Amino acid sequence: MFTGICKELRRIFVAVGMTAAVPLSAWAEGVQPGTNMFEPASKPAGEIFGLALLVLSICAGIFIVVGGMLLYAIIRYRRKPGDTSEPPQVFGSLQIEMAWTVVPILIVVVLFLASARLIFAIQDAPQPKKSISITLVGHQFWWEVRYPKYGIVTANEIHVPVDKATYFKLLSADVVHSFWVPELAGKTDCIPNHVNTTWILPRKTGLYLGQCSQFCGAGHARMLLRVYVDTPAQFKAWIKNQQKPAVEDPAVAAGREVFMDNACMDCHEIRGTPANGRFGPDLTHLASRDTLGSGTVLNTPANLREWIKDPDHFKPGVLMPAMQLNNKQLDEVTAYLCSLR
Ligand SMILES: [Cu+2]
Secondary structure (H helix, E strand, O other): OHHHHHHHHHHHHHHHHHHHHHHHHHOOOOOOOOOOOOOOOEHHHHHHHHHHHHHHHHHHHHHHHHHHHHHHHHHHOOOOOOOOOOOOOOOOOHHHHHHHHHHHHHHHHHHHHHHHHHHHHHHOOOOOOOOEEEEEEEEOOEEEEEEOOOOEEEEOEEEEEOOOOEEEEEEEOOOOEEEOOOOOOOOEEEEOOEOEEEEEOEOOOEEEEEEOOOOOOOOHHHOEEEEEEEOHHHHHHHHHHHHOOOOOOHHHHHHHHHHHHOOHHHHOEOOOOOOEOOOOOOOOOHHHOOEEOOOOEEOOHHHHHHHHHOHHHHOOOOOOOOOOOOHHHHHHHHHHHHOOO
């Protein structure tokens, strides 16, 4: 009987482990560095983690007390062999009933106050003058990233400086999405026609992975978000490069023509060219990004060509159509996009 239960439990653990491992292995091509909500690297995430530990320890305390008393009662008052007498019949006790009413109320009040205090501290934090502002717009199934102060538009990969607050204005172009970068901040929804805000104050440079955490359609699972926390010098250099209009390299003029002669330009903007579509990601500095399709695959020339040929192959449900270009056009437009550093 006991080994049977053990076997059953092991089966459940393995099944749970497998379901967790499948999405991880799907990203194992080096695209997905992984994320860990138990390792906060930014201010609101750290405070939320602290609160979670407080709640967890209070609940663990309750579990130990209740479980301990239950165990004690089961062992101490179990029926002994040969004992057929009736146990003492107790009808209510004011003290005990008071205790198990008042103590839980006090615990709930403590949990409520601790949570409410932190929610308001994060939600209503006034934006410091020297902070970075980003407008983040969720689209099916990618992120539009705007730095209004710097005049920059990019997609899916956010750069922010370390040890400096960044404030996000969260919007949606279609359905409800949700901003979630576990190591940097809690979840905040991106809702159409409603502005939500959140902020981060990262303490460590590096790459932090996020994910849209609201089911928003067929491509939802591949709507990842990458936040690069840079040193101030790296951040400045990145801003400077992103502010430039697109590179005009005569060597890839044929590919530029393919882009402008096909519907690409109706959906994508390339600053400094006639392409000014807004439906898809801004491609002005596409080659400076590490991934394609909101973190779906690494941005290599081979993947880029395959993406343009058939984006659905990498990202089922994607809203970019396969454009039916021939091999020559594919090579040319890939070379053009690779030049957009
Ligand atoms: Cu989404």
